[in-house]
């Protein structure tokens with residue numbers, strides 16, 4: 359395959375955009391080489407600027423659950439755009455998507471829409487602090503909750519890839535209010551509660567971690583967090599930006615049968631447009647401005663194009679009773695195929711999967727937290743990545759990322775992918 363045009367576009371981009379990209383992981387820094395510039399995408403396929411077709415396992419990092427250029431969503435956006443693209447005034451469609459989202463997600467009464475997952479998590483933590491009157495928060499090493507200051511402390515994927523655990527520009531004051539625990543390790547959380555009695559406002563967690571590769575919660579871990587929060591008067595925030603409307607209609611809360619106090623959304627909820635949201639019961643949401651004292655706002659929040667895309671996406675998900683079963687079956691088929699060819703080719707590997715989130719780590723043992731996830735960050739991965747691309751399969755350009763399976767994938771696509779993995783692991 360040729361990347362002539364992508365290389366040229368990357369050179370031009372670097373002159374006017376830092377690193378040539380508007381979000382760091384796109385730059386291929388951890389795998390080397392030239393980022394692929396996309397021209398268009400349809401269903402399960404990307405078409406790049408050099409005319410190559412790639413089977414896509416990133417899917418915009420999650421949003422394209424039903425595939426690219428999904429017609430009902432595209433049409434809804436086109437129709438809405440003809441009627442004006444932003445007003446800064448309330449519109450009916452905001453209530454329609456809020457009603458639908460609240461009806462799909464367990465344990466929430468109200469939802470507020472913002473423009474990104476970052477904004478949703480930042481606002482959820484502010485709300486938790488306002489509600490509890492406490493300042494400290496607990497996050498887990500390797501979990502990512504967007505790029506706002508209090509989360510840029512051991513934050514997974516992009517940051518892990520670059521080996522920058524803390525970003526310059528985050529003040530010591532902010533860092534000291536963020537306490538770090540280890541994923542799947544309840545004792546590390548208990549200890550923080552003991553050392554910081556009555557000071558912890560909330561725990562924020564990815565209920566299935568997806569930003570250090572896919573790392574599922576062990577049995578009892580999320581239940582344990584729920585109990586620790588209840589015993590200590592802290593709120594439990596599920597960051598469902600990745601898992602929401604992907605693992606089940608009601609996300610991880612539904613899948614694991616555990617209630618969080620605040621839930622954040624992004625990715626799928628926007629159907630490919632910039633949308634985030636956070637939701638909770640009335641007693642918590644009523645703390646939010648203009649009803650309550652915790653301030654939060656946005657000029658483009660609830661933007662009509664974004665709401666049209668999001669509403670249509672949620673409607674499609676809501677009416678398709680078989681969707682999550684189908685996604686699980688497709689991903690299980692891929693998992694089985696990957697296990698077979700990697701075993702046959704004597705590769706050391708770990709595959710983690712929950713529903714349509716899956717990742718391969720090239721290491722032995724188990725991957726249960728940030729430290730064990732790091733064992734898969736090997737030169738082998740770089741080779742694997744580039745050779746897969748050469749064979750028409752596009753996965754995330756970092757070993758710390760999850761693959762997002764879309765319903766647009768056919769079994770023929772999955773077979774082609776498994777064959778490509780077989781071929782490249784024989785070649786490396």
Ligand SMILES: *Cc1c(COP(=O)(O)O)cnc(C)c1O
Pocket residue numbers: 473474475476477479502503504505564568569597598599600624625634
């Ligand atoms: C992607 C992601 C975010 C950040 O969302 P943006 O829309 O990129 O700001 C937050 N939390 C999780 C779990 C994510 O996967």
